[in-house]
Amino acid sequence: MTNLANGINAWLFLNEDEPPGTNYNSANSCFQTLINYRTYDSANFLGIAFFEITPATNGYTIEIGSASHQGGLSNQDYLNSVLHDARQVNPNIKFLATMVYSGSNTLAGIFTAGGDPQTEATAFANNLVAYLQNTGMNGLDVDWEGDVSDNMTQAQFKILFTTIRQVFDQQPVKYYLSFTPAWPTDTIDYPTVNSAFDFVSPQFYDGTPLSSFLHAGISPSVIGYGAQFEPGNSAPNTSAQQVWSAVSNGFSSGGSQYSYQDIFMWRLNSGNFQFEQAQFMILSQLANPPAGNAFDDTAIIAAAGNPILTQMTVRSGDVLNAIQSVNTGTGPYNTGTQRNTETGVFTTLQHGGNSGTGQVINIPYNDPIVSISGFTGTWFGWQCVLQLTLTGKSGTNYGPFGSMAHASSRNAFSQTAQPGQSVVAFKGSTVTVPLADGSQTAIIAKLNAVFA
The missing domain is CATH 2.100.10.30 (Jacalin-like lectin domain)
Structure with a gap:
C-alpha cells in the first residue's frame, strides 16, 4: 500500500563542502554532481539547511545561516546557486527552508519576554511569507529537536504553527509546512501537528520507532518516513531497497492501514555523498518506476x-x-x-x-x-x-x-x-x-x- 502523496525528498546542508577543499563551483564537488547526474530530478521537495531567525522591521524573519567557503563564497551564494541550478534540472522541484534546531536563533526565539505571543507569531508568519515570495521558495520545514524543542512551550507551538498555517492558506499559491521530529516531546501540541502541517517525517534514523510518534498523538494520516544513508546515527539505512521495503507496504494503526506520505532523506552532501546521491536516485526509481521501455x-x-x-x-x-x-x-x-x-x-x-x-x-x-x-x-x-x-x-x-x-x-x-x-x-x-x-x-x- 503506497501513496507517497508528497514524494521522495531530501535535505541539503549548505555549510559542508565535500570533498574537502572544494567549493560549490568545483567540478568534483558534491553540489556539482547533483547537477551533472540530474539527482535533483528525483526530488519533490528539497529542504535547505539551516535557516535561522533574524530581526526584521517588525518582529523576526528568516535567513540562511552563515558559513564561509573556499574562494570567498558564502552560504547565501550557495543558496542562490542551489535555487537556480536545482530548478534548471527539475523545474517542478519545491524548496523548503529548514530551520536550525540549536543555538539562540531557533524558532523559539521569536517569542520575547513580556511580548504578546499572537502578535509575535503573526508578524513572523507575515515576514516568512514575504521571504518565501522574494526568494521563490515554497515553504518551511521544522527540524524538531535540541534547543528549539526545549525552549518553545506547547502553547507557543500551537500559536506559531496555527498562525503560519492560516497565513499560508491566505496566499494565492500553496505554501507547505513540514515537521521532522527526532522524537516526541512534551512541548509539541499534537492536534496542531495534525491540522497545521502538510506532512510529518520522523527522523527514524535516530532510533525512535513509528509507534512512539503514533502513541504520542501524531495522526497516521500525515506520517512520512525519515531516511538516512549517512553513517553515525543509531539506525541509518543500508540501501534504497531496505528503505523501500520498510515503506512500500505502509503501516497499520488502530486497525486501519495507512500509506507513508513521503520519504525525507538526510542528506545529499555528507562525507559519503556518492553513496547518498546514488541510493536516493535508486529509491526514486523504486517508488516511481521509469515509464517506457x-x-x-x-x-x-x-x-x-x-x-x-x-x-x-x-x-x-x-x-x-x-x-x-x-x-x-x-x-x-x-x-x-x-x-x-x-x-x-x-x-x-x-x-x-x-x-x-x-x-x-x-x-x-x-x-x-x-x-x-x-x-x-x-x-x-x-x-x-x-x-x-x-x-x-x-x-x-x-x-x-x-x-x-x-x-x-x-x-x-x-x-x-x-x-x-x-x-x-x-x-x-x-x-x-x-x-x-x-x-x-x-x-x-x-x-x-x-x-x-
Missing part, C-alpha cells in the same frame, strides 16, 4: 563514483529475459552505512521480466568484466537480445545466457572496454511479449555496456 543506469552508477560491478542476476531461457546488477564501491565517498565495513553496495533495478531461469553471478573484485558479447536477432517475430556472455579481465566467461532456440535470425555483437576500464552499468530497452500460457513478460530488446 528504455533503461539506463549510467547516471546512478556515475553518481556513485563508478564502483566495480560485482554481481549480476541474469534471467534467460530461449533469449535474454532480464538483468540486474550490483556494484560495490570502496572509494572514500561511496562507503555505505554498515558498521565495520568500507564498502558501499548499489543494487540497480531489474530490467526485464521474471520469465526464464535466474542465475546469480558473483564477479571477483580483482577480475572485473571487461567485455560483453552475444547475439541479437528475431525470436517469434520479436527483435531482442538472444544471448549474452560476460567476460572478465582474466578471460573467465560467464554464460552464455539464452539458448537462442526458436530464433529465426542471428547477428553477433561484441563490446570491449578500453585498457584500464571495465563494465560498470548497462543501458538498453525491453519489449513486452506474449507467453504460451496467455500471460505477458518483458525481455531485453537492446543492450549496451557502460564502461568506466
Whole structure:
C-alpha cells in the first residue's frame, strides 16, 4: 500500500563542502554532481539547511545561516546557486527552508519576554511569507529537536504553527509546512501537528520507532518516513531497497492501514555523498518506476563514483529475459552505512521480466568484466537480445545466457572496454511479449555496456 502523496525528498546542508577543499563551483564537488547526474530530478521537495531567525522591521524573519567557503563564497551564494541550478534540472522541484534546531536563533526565539505571543507569531508568519515570495521558495520545514524543542512551550507551538498555517492558506499559491521530529516531546501540541502541517517525517534514523510518534498523538494520516544513508546515527539505512521495503507496504494503526506520505532523506552532501546521491536516485526509481521501455543506469552508477560491478542476476531461457546488477564501491565517498565495513553496495533495478531461469553471478573484485558479447536477432517475430556472455579481465566467461532456440535470425555483437576500464552499468530497452500460457513478460530488446 503506497501513496507517497508528497514524494521522495531530501535535505541539503549548505555549510559542508565535500570533498574537502572544494567549493560549490568545483567540478568534483558534491553540489556539482547533483547537477551533472540530474539527482535533483528525483526530488519533490528539497529542504535547505539551516535557516535561522533574524530581526526584521517588525518582529523576526528568516535567513540562511552563515558559513564561509573556499574562494570567498558564502552560504547565501550557495543558496542562490542551489535555487537556480536545482530548478534548471527539475523545474517542478519545491524548496523548503529548514530551520536550525540549536543555538539562540531557533524558532523559539521569536517569542520575547513580556511580548504578546499572537502578535509575535503573526508578524513572523507575515515576514516568512514575504521571504518565501522574494526568494521563490515554497515553504518551511521544522527540524524538531535540541534547543528549539526545549525552549518553545506547547502553547507557543500551537500559536506559531496555527498562525503560519492560516497565513499560508491566505496566499494565492500553496505554501507547505513540514515537521521532522527526532522524537516526541512534551512541548509539541499534537492536534496542531495534525491540522497545521502538510506532512510529518520522523527522523527514524535516530532510533525512535513509528509507534512512539503514533502513541504520542501524531495522526497516521500525515506520517512520512525519515531516511538516512549517512553513517553515525543509531539506525541509518543500508540501501534504497531496505528503505523501500520498510515503506512500500505502509503501516497499520488502530486497525486501519495507512500509506507513508513521503520519504525525507538526510542528506545529499555528507562525507559519503556518492553513496547518498546514488541510493536516493535508486529509491526514486523504486517508488516511481521509469515509464517506457528504455533503461539506463549510467547516471546512478556515475553518481556513485563508478564502483566495480560485482554481481549480476541474469534471467534467460530461449533469449535474454532480464538483468540486474550490483556494484560495490570502496572509494572514500561511496562507503555505505554498515558498521565495520568500507564498502558501499548499489543494487540497480531489474530490467526485464521474471520469465526464464535466474542465475546469480558473483564477479571477483580483482577480475572485473571487461567485455560483453552475444547475439541479437528475431525470436517469434520479436527483435531482442538472444544471448549474452560476460567476460572478465582474466578471460573467465560467464554464460552464455539464452539458448537462442526458436530464433529465426542471428547477428553477433561484441563490446570491449578500453585498457584500464571495465563494465560498470548497462543501458538498453525491453519489449513486452506474449507467453504460451496467455500471460505477458518483458525481455531485453537492446543492450549496451557502460564502461568506466
